Structures are given as C-alpha cells and as structure tokens.
Amino acid sequence: MPSYTAPTKDLHFVLHDVLQVSASDVPGYGDLEPDFTSAVIEEAAKLAQDVLAPLNAVGDSQGCRLENGVVYTPDGFKAAFDEIKAGGWNGLDIPEEFGGQNLPYLMGSAVGEIFVSANMALNMYQGLTHGAISAILAHGSEAQKAKFLPKMVALDWTGTMNLTEPHCGTDLGMMRTKAEPSDDGSYKITGQKIFISAGDHDMAENVIHLVLAKAPGGGEGTKGISLFIVPKFLVNEDGSLGPRNLLSVGKIEEKMGIHGNSTCVMNYDGATGYLIGDLHKGMRAMFTMMNEARIGVGLQGYAQAAVAYENAVAYAIDRLQGRDVTGVKNPAGPADPLIVHPDIRRMLMDQKSFVEGARAFTMWGASLIDRAHRMGDKEADGLISLLTPVIKGFLTDKGFEMCVQAQQVYGGHGYIEEWGMSQFARDARIAMIYEGANGVQALDLVGRKLAQDGGKHVMAFFAMVKDFLKENEGDARLEGFLGPLKSASKDLQAAGMFFMERGMKSPNDALAGSSDFMHLFGHVCLGLIWARMAKAAYAALDAGASDRDFYEAKIATGRYYMARQLPATGMHLARIQSGADPVMALGAEQF
Structure with a gap:
C-alpha cells in the first residue's frame, strides 16, 4: 500500500524563497506571511494524509456504480467529502460574498496539489465544481450568482462541464445538443453528452451542469454554441430544491484510471436550462472554465508524479538488490539497497528534478493568474495565456512518463496492483487527454x-x-x-x-x-x-x-x-x- 506525505517544506520554499509572495504587490499577497501559509498548507496536509490518501486505493478498486438511476461513490468517499466541505476548502480563493475566503488563486493551487496527490479521483468532484463556479462568476447574471454560487461554494451542490458528444470531441462545431427557447425565458436542452466527470454522485444534494448546446439562429460551427446552467434538481425562487429535471445518467464509463470519479454519459431529454452569458457566445464562457481546468490538469500531471516519486524513493532505499560496483554498502545484509545503483539514481533524479521544477513552474503560473485577475495586469494575463498549453501539455506528458519511471524502480512489483504504482500511472494517463488532448x-x-x-x-x-x-x-x-x-x-x-x-x-x-x-x-x-x-x-x-x-x-x-x-x-x-x-x-x- 503506497503512502503519502505532503511536500510542505518544498511548497514553503517555492512560495517564500522563490516567489517571495509576502513582498509582492499583488493585492492579498501581503497577508501571505510564512506562518499563515504554513498553517493553511499543514492543515491541508493533515486532511490529505489522514483522510484522502487512505481512500485512494479504495476508490480505484471499487469504482462508482449506477443502480436504479442513482450513482454511488466508493466506500468512505462521502465522509471524506464532508470533511472537505466542513473545512471550506472549495471556497479558499472564492469571494467572501458567496461564502469563500478570498485567498489568492496561488493558495488554492498549493492546496490543490496536496489533495490531487492524495486522491485525484475524489478531488475532482470539488475541482470541477470550482471550475463551474469560476464560469458563473465571470459570465453569470447577478441573480444566477446569488441562486447557485453559495451552495456550490459550500459544496452542498457540485458542478460539471458538459462539452463532449459521442460523435464530437475536440471539434465542437459538430455538436448536436439543442436548446429550444421556452416562453418563460428558459430553454429546453436535448442531447447526449459523454465523458462527464463527476456527472452524478451521492455526495451532494444537487449537481449543477454547465452544458454547451446550439440555440436557434446561431449559425453553423462554434459560433452557434451557447452555454446553459442545467441543474439536476430545479431550484425554487427561495433556493429550495424543486422537482427532478429531465436529465439522467445513461451509464458510468469503464475507464483505465480515476475509477473513484463517476465519469458519466448524460442524457438531456428536454431538460430546463438557463442561458449563462450571451446567446451564441458559449465558447467564451466555457473557456473561462477550460483555461482554469487546463492549469489544474497540468497540476494533476506533476502531482501524480510527485506521489509516485515519493514511494519510489522509499522503495529504492528499502529494497535490497545486487551489490554496489564500487564496494559493498550494506555488509550486514545479503545485498545493497537499490538506491546505490546509478541507473536507479538516474530514474529518481529524473523524477525529482521534474516534480520540483514543475511545482515551481505551476505556482509561478498561478501567481500570474492572481496578478491578472487582482490587478488587471494585461501583460501577466497574456503571459499565462501563452504558458497555459505548456503547463497542461508538457507537465502531463512528462508527469505520466515520470509515473512510469517510478513504477520501473519497483521492477515486477511496480506491475502488481497491491503496490499501488499502477494506479498512479493509470490515473495520470487521463491528464494527457482531457481538457483538450x-x-x-x-x-x-x-x-x-x-x-x-x-x-x-x-x-x-x-x-x-x-x-x-x-x-x-x-x-x-x-x-x-x-x-x-x-x-x-x-x-x-x-x-x-x-x-x-x-x-x-x-x-x-x-x-x-x-x-x-x-x-x-x-x-x-x-x-x-x-x-x-x-x-x-x-x-x-x-x-x-x-x-x-x-x-x-x-x-x-x-x-x-x-x-x-x-x-x-x-x-x-x-x-x-x-x-x-x-x-x-x-x-x-x-x-
């Protein structure tokens, strides 16, 4: 069974020695004194190590199941999710008016790495909710923000993004899901979406889907696409839940990894939806979610490599195999530990140098997002826009490669499920594909x-x-x-x-x-x-x-x-x- 210890010291080094956050002119960074950031990171580490990480293998082995229209998550997931809720972790960097703590995005990223390394599949439920919150914050009406955001920030309700269809992945211009206007200003959403992460589950009382669909008059291609809020349960004017909307889970996908996350086929059969942002301008609103998600996916890539590396180091120190060619290092034992061998060192150094570099690179990227959002800095906004595909693409390609290298350190045991290295590689693999291959x-x-x-x-x-x-x-x-x-x-x-x-x-x-x-x-x-x-x-x-x-x-x-x-x-x-x-x-x- 693999273990996890959060890299609190290294995160402290990145924040304070490299980025020197408390001396930055970004609003809110002056509050990020070492004692404060350490307290937040240590608390996140405790939750990750004690609660989330022990459930990682459980989620992998059990997966999610669909029974009589209800999606059930693995044993222990709901209790862990409730602890995430109770700690207010989802609202760390969300404005206070909606129940958040208004900390910089950088702090959300630092905590995010810890949670992803501990249990990527479970963290995705709140991660996708955070992306949906960002889209509603940026493009929703004041009434929509007031209606949906407090419950989503509190994780009473979770969120998703619905883009992909059976015949159309990257080429969204081929989309067939339709949105027909109703007399009351809402729309009827009809179509099928696939690969919807956290599409439904038993941990929150409502799921708020953000769905791309084509409304009449939009023309061909992506120009005709609009974005809609489509709740699992309709929400009454007083905020209470109304009847079940006309949507359902067709099936749960059987996947290579992230088994603990319910990746659903979603069927919309005239479901009530509410336009978010401008009509036929849905791609702009969706990209608010996707750009944040792409940074988060890059983080997933190196975070899986980080936990895999941590375990590979422990194994290399403990496992006795062969003798050091320069002289015996463990005369009391039958062999020397793996870590004496140069080729094992090569693989571990590849992993260590990538993970620590990727961590600092991603946190720097998060600081650029804060500078852009909190100061209106157009140069920072342009630079992080340029770097986003690099963070997403390069870090996930290399992150998977490093997970495989960590697996290689174990030899045959790396291929056996009980050691857990297979799960890190399988979970990391999806990061190279979703949110844009x-x-x-x-x-x-x-x-x-x-x-x-x-x-x-x-x-x-x-x-x-x-x-x-x-x-x-x-x-x-x-x-x-x-x-x-x-x-x-x-x-x-x-x-x-x-x-x-x-x-x-x-x-x-x-x-x-x-x-x-x-x-x-x-x-x-x-x-x-x-x-x-x-x-x-x-x-x-x-x-x-x-x-x-x-x-x-x-x-x-x-x-x-x-x-x-x-x-x-x-x-x-x-x-x-x-x-x-x-x-x-x-x-x-x-x-």
Missing part, C-alpha cells in the same frame, strides 16, 4: 498563442530569460545554470523563427513540429525556474539557513536538470527543423 494544446500554442497580440507575449518571455541571464552573469555559482539556459533559449527562438519563416507558406511545417515545440518550450520554462530556484537556494545558504541539506539538495537537483534534461531542446529543435516532409511522406493507404 495534448496534441491540441500544442496546436493551440503554435497556431494561436505565439502570434497572440502580435507575438508580444512570447517576446516578453524571451526578454525575461535574457534579463535573468544578464542580471546574474557575474555569479560563478550559477554558471551551471546560466549557460544551459542560454543555449536552450536560443533553441526556442530558432524554433520560433522556423515557424515564422515557413508557417505561412507551408502550415504543415509548423503543425508537424507543434508537439516538439511545446516540449521545447516546457524545458526552457523549467530551465528558467530551476535557475531561479538555485539563486534562491544560494541566497538562503548565504543568509545562514539552518537546513543546509535542503538547499544544497535543491541546487544539486537543479544542476541535474540543466545537465541531463535541458539538452533535450536541441533534439526537439532538430525535429522541428526537419519540417513536415518526414511526417507526411506516406499516403493514407501505406500506414
């Missing part, structure tokens, strides 16, 4: 985000890297960070230039290299954040930090990333510059 994230990055606002945001990123290099060029201690970062940044710029020169004449040249570009960009982002972490660690050591071991390990881990991982940018650039010809060489009939 990673190939789509790469296309979005290359096709839309690079050129957004005339390319000013990617140029701002390059300037940020250049400024960091210039500010620190005289620091000999950072030499192992600055040189690799400069080289990697040049690879990224060369890839961007290739797209600019070839993209218009041969769009396939850009599209064929899009996934490589996303990974190249991701490596540069982690290279930059590792250089920043190394600088912060040296500063802590210079200030006489008591835990020298922690900071010295941080620097060594960063050096590993720069030496062993960051050079992958050269490979990705070479692939990009090979163009589309190798990719498109075969005719369809030749595959």
Whole structure:
C-alpha cells in the first residue's frame, strides 16, 4: 500500500524563497506571511494524509456504480467529502460574498496539489465544481450568482462541464445538443453528452451542469454554441430544491484510471436550462472554465508524479538488490539497497528534478493568474495565456512518463496492483487527454498563442530569460545554470523563427513540429525556474539557513536538470527543423 506525505517544506520554499509572495504587490499577497501559509498548507496536509490518501486505493478498486438511476461513490468517499466541505476548502480563493475566503488563486493551487496527490479521483468532484463556479462568476447574471454560487461554494451542490458528444470531441462545431427557447425565458436542452466527470454522485444534494448546446439562429460551427446552467434538481425562487429535471445518467464509463470519479454519459431529454452569458457566445464562457481546468490538469500531471516519486524513493532505499560496483554498502545484509545503483539514481533524479521544477513552474503560473485577475495586469494575463498549453501539455506528458519511471524502480512489483504504482500511472494517463488532448494544446500554442497580440507575449518571455541571464552573469555559482539556459533559449527562438519563416507558406511545417515545440518550450520554462530556484537556494545558504541539506539538495537537483534534461531542446529543435516532409511522406493507404 503506497503512502503519502505532503511536500510542505518544498511548497514553503517555492512560495517564500522563490516567489517571495509576502513582498509582492499583488493585492492579498501581503497577508501571505510564512506562518499563515504554513498553517493553511499543514492543515491541508493533515486532511490529505489522514483522510484522502487512505481512500485512494479504495476508490480505484471499487469504482462508482449506477443502480436504479442513482450513482454511488466508493466506500468512505462521502465522509471524506464532508470533511472537505466542513473545512471550506472549495471556497479558499472564492469571494467572501458567496461564502469563500478570498485567498489568492496561488493558495488554492498549493492546496490543490496536496489533495490531487492524495486522491485525484475524489478531488475532482470539488475541482470541477470550482471550475463551474469560476464560469458563473465571470459570465453569470447577478441573480444566477446569488441562486447557485453559495451552495456550490459550500459544496452542498457540485458542478460539471458538459462539452463532449459521442460523435464530437475536440471539434465542437459538430455538436448536436439543442436548446429550444421556452416562453418563460428558459430553454429546453436535448442531447447526449459523454465523458462527464463527476456527472452524478451521492455526495451532494444537487449537481449543477454547465452544458454547451446550439440555440436557434446561431449559425453553423462554434459560433452557434451557447452555454446553459442545467441543474439536476430545479431550484425554487427561495433556493429550495424543486422537482427532478429531465436529465439522467445513461451509464458510468469503464475507464483505465480515476475509477473513484463517476465519469458519466448524460442524457438531456428536454431538460430546463438557463442561458449563462450571451446567446451564441458559449465558447467564451466555457473557456473561462477550460483555461482554469487546463492549469489544474497540468497540476494533476506533476502531482501524480510527485506521489509516485515519493514511494519510489522509499522503495529504492528499502529494497535490497545486487551489490554496489564500487564496494559493498550494506555488509550486514545479503545485498545493497537499490538506491546505490546509478541507473536507479538516474530514474529518481529524473523524477525529482521534474516534480520540483514543475511545482515551481505551476505556482509561478498561478501567481500570474492572481496578478491578472487582482490587478488587471494585461501583460501577466497574456503571459499565462501563452504558458497555459505548456503547463497542461508538457507537465502531463512528462508527469505520466515520470509515473512510469517510478513504477520501473519497483521492477515486477511496480506491475502488481497491491503496490499501488499502477494506479498512479493509470490515473495520470487521463491528464494527457482531457481538457483538450495534448496534441491540441500544442496546436493551440503554435497556431494561436505565439502570434497572440502580435507575438508580444512570447517576446516578453524571451526578454525575461535574457534579463535573468544578464542580471546574474557575474555569479560563478550559477554558471551551471546560466549557460544551459542560454543555449536552450536560443533553441526556442530558432524554433520560433522556423515557424515564422515557413508557417505561412507551408502550415504543415509548423503543425508537424507543434508537439516538439511545446516540449521545447516546457524545458526552457523549467530551465528558467530551476535557475531561479538555485539563486534562491544560494541566497538562503548565504543568509545562514539552518537546513543546509535542503538547499544544497535543491541546487544539486537543479544542476541535474540543466545537465541531463535541458539538452533535450536541441533534439526537439532538430525535429522541428526537419519540417513536415518526414511526417507526411506516406499516403493514407501505406500506414
């Protein structure tokens, strides 16, 4: 049975040594003193370790079941969900007027990592609710906010997003779900949606579905799509629950992972829905949910890798296999522990350097969201828009890869269910697919985000890297960070230039290299954040930090990333510059 201990010390390092949150000019950050953030994170850690993590394997083995139209969650889930409710965790960063605590989004992200590592499937019930809350906050009417948000923030009601249909996933223009207007201003929603995470369950008294559908007069494609609030139970004017709406669960999907989350086929048979936002402008409203969800999914990718890595380290220290080639390290035993072997160290260092870099990268991204939302900072908004597909795509691709590496450390035991490593890999796998498959994230990055606002945001990123290099060029201690970062940044710029020169004449040249570009960009982002972490660690050591071991390990881990991982940018650039010809060489009939 795997265990989980929240990375409280590392989160503290990211918040205070790297991001220096309490000194930031972002409104609300001045309150994020170390004692306060530690209290929040430690309380979240206690709930995750004592309540959520022990249910992770239970949810995986039992799954959810549909009986007589009722969805039942695994044993213990409802009691754990009630503890999340009682702690007010879902409203951590929601405005106080709706029952939240109005803390920065950054704090919600830090707590979110802890909950996802402990029990990803269970956390998704509140995570999706949070996304629905964000959409209603941004686009709902005042009456809709007052009617739905307090109960959703309190988790008395949960929320979902309904996009996908059996014949249409990414291509939402093919959507068939219809919305017919009624005389009272509501709409009748008819159609089927699939892959609806947390679509129904027995832990809350109502489920508020946000459903994309086509209303009359909208035209073809995505321009005709609107977004509707469709509650499981209709809500009376006084806030009490009315009759059951005309919607039902067709079935629960049987999935590779996240078995504890009820992924439903939802049937809408003339269900009453209420327009949210402007008619035929549903995609804009839905993207409020999806952009937040994509950051959250990137977090899922590295959070699963984090718990898998933690267990792999423990196993490598405990498991005796073979002898160290440089000399016996455990003379009292029949063999040395796995961790003495260089190839085991390689896999563990791959995991450690990725997880810690991804954590800092994601928290930096969350701070940009706070800067954009709390200060109206358009530069921060543009930068996080550029980085969102990188956070989602790169971190989930690599997160799954690191879960597999953690599994590999166990050898045959990693393939046996009782050790739990299989679940981490299976749960992590979905993060590469939902909220826009990673190939789509790469296309979005290359096709839309690079050129957004005339390319000013990617140029701002390059300037940020250049400024960091210039500010620190005289620091000999950072030499192992600055040189690799400069080289990697040049690879990224060369890839961007290739797209600019070839993209218009041969769009396939850009599209064929899009996934490589996303990974190249991701490596540069982690290279930059590792250089920043190394600088912060040296500063802590210079200030006489008591835990020298922690900071010295941080620097060594960063050096590993720069030496062993960051050079992958050269490979990705070479692939990009090979163009589309190798990719498109075969005719369809030749595959």
